[in-house]
Amino acid sequence: MAFLDFHFFSETLGLTCAAHVILPQKTTLQIGMSGGKRLEKYPTLYLLHGLSDDHTIWTRRTSIERYAAERNIAVVMPAVGRSFYQDMTCGPKYWTFVSEELPALCQHYFPLSSAREDNFAAGLSMGGYGALRLGLARPDKFAAAASLSGALDLARRLREAGKPLARIDRNEWVGICGPELKAPADTNLWLLASNAASSAGPKPALYLACGTEDELIGDTRTFRQHLDAVGLPLTYHESPGAHEWGYWDAQIQRVLAWLPVQKS
Numbered sequence: 001m002a003f004l005d006f007h008f009f010s011e012t013l014g015l016t017c018a019a020h021v022i023l024p025q026k027t028t029l030q031i032g033m034s035g036g037k038r039l040e041k042y043p044t045l046y047l048l049h050g051l052s053d054d055h056t057i058w059t060r061r062t063s064i065e066r067y068a069a070e071r072n073i074a075v076v077m078p079a080v081g082r083s084f085y086q087d088m089t090c091g092p093k094y095w096t097f098v099s100e101e102l103p104a105l106c107q108h109y110f111p112l113s114s115a116r117e118d119n120f121a122a123g124l125s126m127g128g129y130g131a132l133r134l135g136l137a138r139p140d141k142f143a144a145a146a147s148l149s150g151a152l153d154l155a156r157r158l159r160e161a162g163k164p165l166a167r168i169d170r171n172e173w174v175g176i177c178g179p180e181l182k183a184p185a186d187t188n189l190w191l192l193a194s195n196a197a198s199s200a201g202p203k204p205a206l207y208l209a210c211g212t213e214d215e216l217i218g219d220t221r222t223f224r225q226h227l228d229a230v231g232l233p234l235t236y237h238e239s240p241g242a243h244e245w246g247y248w249d250a251q252i253q254r255v256l257a258w259l260p261v262q263k264s
Contacts, residue, residue, distance in 0.1 A: 001025050001033065001069045003059070006109075012101045013092040019078040019102070020055050022065050023110060036072025041113035043261050044074045046103070046142075047252075048085070048123030048130045051151070051167055055079035062249040071256050076106050082172065084154065085130035086187065089178040095187075098130065099138055116202065117262055122146035122255050124248050125216065129154065129189065135204035136192035146207035146255045148248050152219040155183045190226050197230035206234045207258055209251050211241020 004021040024042055026035040047064065049057050055077045058064045068075045083094035107114050119142050121131040128150025135145025151157070158181040162170035173181055185191050196203060206227060210220035220238070227234045235258055241247035 001035065001065050003065060004110075006106075008105060008109075010097055010101060010105075012097045013094070015092070017079060017097075018055055019076055019106075020059055021077070021106065021110060022059075022068050022075040024069065024072050024074060033066070033069055035069055039072070039111070041111055041115075041118070042072070042074040043118040043259075044076060044103075044106070044112045044120070045256070045259065046098070046119070046121045046131075046134065047075050047077045048098075048121065048127030049077070049079070050123070050125035050127050051082055051084075054081075058252075061245040062252055064252060067253050067256050071259070071261060073256065073259070073261060074110065074112055076102070076112075078102055080130075082126075082168070084126055084168075084176055085133060086176050088176050090175040095133075099134060099141075103141070116141055117143050117260070120144045120146075120259050122148070122207075122252070123150075124148040125151050125243070128152065132189055132206070133187065133192065135206060136189060136196050137186060139196055139199075139202045139204045142204055143202075144205040144207070144259055146258070147209070147220070148251045148255070149210050149214050149216050149243055150208070150220060150223075151216055152189055152223045154187055154189070156219075158183055189223060193223075193227055193232055194230050197232050203232060205260055206232060207237075207255055208234065209237040209239075209254070211243070211247050212238060213240065213242040214247075215243060 002023040006019045006021045026038045080094045087093040087095045121134040123131040128147030131145045135142045161173045210217045
């Protein structure tokens with residue numbers, strides 16, 4: 001695999017930003033790595049970070065490069081700060097950046113497929129929310145989305161803004177969503193799932209996983225019930241585990257094995 005520390009200017013954000021990019025490489029001499037068949041355009045996983053992390057975290061805490069090599073898939077890991085993957089009321093438009101500009105830039109600079117069936121999203125915690133939003137809001141662009149320990153209920157977080165032990169305080173939420181602390185309809189995963197289920201368009205494959213000792217297990221269980229009710233395809237995994245990297249390192253391997261990567 002080739003590892004790139006990708007720095008570029010975002011017209012959407014109005015600033016220079018960064019992403020880690022892993023690209024498949026066919027090798028014969030590299031010890032412990034062989035790579036897959038050389039392709040003109042590679043399937044791509046957009047792998048999203050959590051609230052307190054950045055674009056480096058997946059490569060620092062897991063063996064994502066080794067896991068991706070086994071699947072012959074590219075991985076793009078962007079930085080979005082503490083934006084909750086929103087077009088912020090008092091800040092940059094990170095949703096537009098992740099859902100529109102970033103894929104277009106990466107497909108321009110790197111040998112990445114633009115076909116829907118070759119594009120996927122996954123993430124942990126805040127990134128689990130972002131990944132599912134990509135899959136459910138843009139099923140025309142993403143064939144599958146996976147949430148690991150996802151912070152999925154944005155509306156509840158806004159209702160609870162300012163309560164003790166909240167990871168995002170009220171003032172920060174105001175900067176993200178505005179003084180009324182209202183989540184627009186296109187940010188609500190429950191509504192997006194209902195709309196996707198009733199649409200005549202393509203349906204994303206979905207993967208939900210969370211540890212039973214994780215404080216976010218409630219979000220995952222409740223959203224699973226909703227997905228079952230509306231009839232969207234779902235792979236669900238619940239097992240002992242907390243909100244920590246040992247769990248996510250194991251789960252990202254399961255996600256990569258689950259992705260509907262086209263055989264070539």
